[in-house]
Amino acid sequence: MDIPHQRLVYFQVTIEAGSVRQAAARLDIAPSAVSRQLTLIEAALGAPLLERSRNGVVPTAVGEMLLEYCRKRSALDDTFSEELDAYQRLETGHLSLTVGEGFVGDLIDTPLRNFTECYRGVRLDVDTGSTSEIIDAVVEDEAHIGLMYHERVHPRLRFWHSSRQPLVALMSPTHCLANEQNALSLPILSEHPLALWRTGHGVRQLVDDGFREAGLRHQVSMQTNSLSVLKHAVRSELTLTLLPAFAAARELEDGLLVARNVDCERFRQAQAHIITRVGRRMPRAGLQLLRHLERWMRAFNSRTEAGINASRS
Template sequence: MSVVQDRRILYFFEAVKLGSVRAAADYLDVAPSAVSRQIAQLEQELGSPLLERHRRGVKPTEAGDRVLHYYRQRLSQQEVLLDSLQALRGLQSGSVVLAAGEGFIDGLAAPLSRFSELYPRIDLQVNVCGTNEVIRQVVEDEAHLGLVFNPPGDPKIRSHAHTQQPVCVAVSPDHPLAKETAPLPLKGLDNYRLALPEVSYGIRQIVTLAEHRLGITLKPTLTCGTFAMLKRFSMYGGVTLMPTFVMEEEIRSGHLVALALQSEVFSSPETHLISRLGRQLSVGASRLLSMLLQDMTAFKAQP
């Protein structure tokens, strides 16, 4: 494709990414009419409508999706080329973006520190967000890699590694439930002060699935969007649900204990390290991937 067409694809790409022609024009610092004109010319050249316009903005047609896939692939290949040239100079520059669920944060300190020591000129960025947002960033090439817990199936992502990480009940050692030795039923946990994460979290989605299967509805005392608060709440007499890798330090220090839950729904969830299917990872992203798998408890099987 010509340089002119590349520019037109860029205008189309930004309109879809930002949700409207006006937003794309603001971002590109051009008039909205210029963006509309370039997209119209691109549609004429390709012989297919690429955008559907709605009151709330624009979205791609099936043909538009294919153009977006081409453009993302080309950007990815360009990045790999530049990165391979940098690798010849010993990874002197570049960047790696990692999107991760909040539950992975405690386990990231060691591998990220080791990576930055070995490759101090590589810029690292970590985006902390919910499961669905991690997947979106990976699929749309905003992040090279993603760390997710129990993600929904998506044909656009590739899982480089996955490990079973059961969801457990987390309580303080002096909580009445801490004496239980058999797996606990989900029903009745809200008789205690139960705290649960928000619906965007993979754990809450697992709980919702279990509720549907059991025909119950839990009424949590606390709902919040941070694992730090959930763990603190449990240390002070509450109850919450999470995999052990999220509370590894608290278990080691004796502040929390993990208790098994009944139901396969809670024993089967997995952690996944993902990238977009078909994306060739840069040298920097590939080396970070290896370090994450080596160092993170989230990718070590539970005994």
């Protein structure tokens, strides 16, 4: 059934008013215009819609069905308007993020908690993944936003925001290198066992590239796909690891770990990125979340580096 909405309005007002003349008065148009529209509806349906009674016009059986349809359609229109209004006020919606595991603590500790308090009706889905999985999720529209470390060029990625976050050496406060005041050299680090991400992870690729360019081999005593395993291994004094400082911000603040800069230009230039897909129209809640992450995450401001320097004292 393809009947213009305004034509259905004329029909519904006629039933509610009780006559074509009164309907015309309510609509502020000529009675002949109302009659013409009703005739067009009857022609489309192949059945009469109105019959006269002592109290005016009343709907026929087909008219009753059409009236019920009009009321349901009107209710759907009202519901849609209310939902759209709530969505535009950021009271409802759904956002998905795929992030590197190192971002999780930084993401949830303050930014997401504050965001969800402000926008309680917006549902957030947060998944973790490798750099390749993050890129795939964003490019294939499985995630609105991605957070990744160590840039990988892709023609369909928009780098919404990037921040320099050097790769640093993380270790127990009792590790033999913990009191070193100068940046640690790669030759020194090559003499110590390392716990690292598995091959294929963005951070692991950065570490491997740095040592290879220096003509050195690192001692990998442990590799894992878990950030928790890396940090526990370091805290237990079994080894040290190489991560951006924001990935262990809580442990650094609590004094459970210390961070030392590394004398490697590739490590110093590493960046954290907020990415979206080129051309994707972001919902209003998504734009608010992007700005929220830029403002509040350690990974995207300078406080992390300040924290590293403070950990030296």
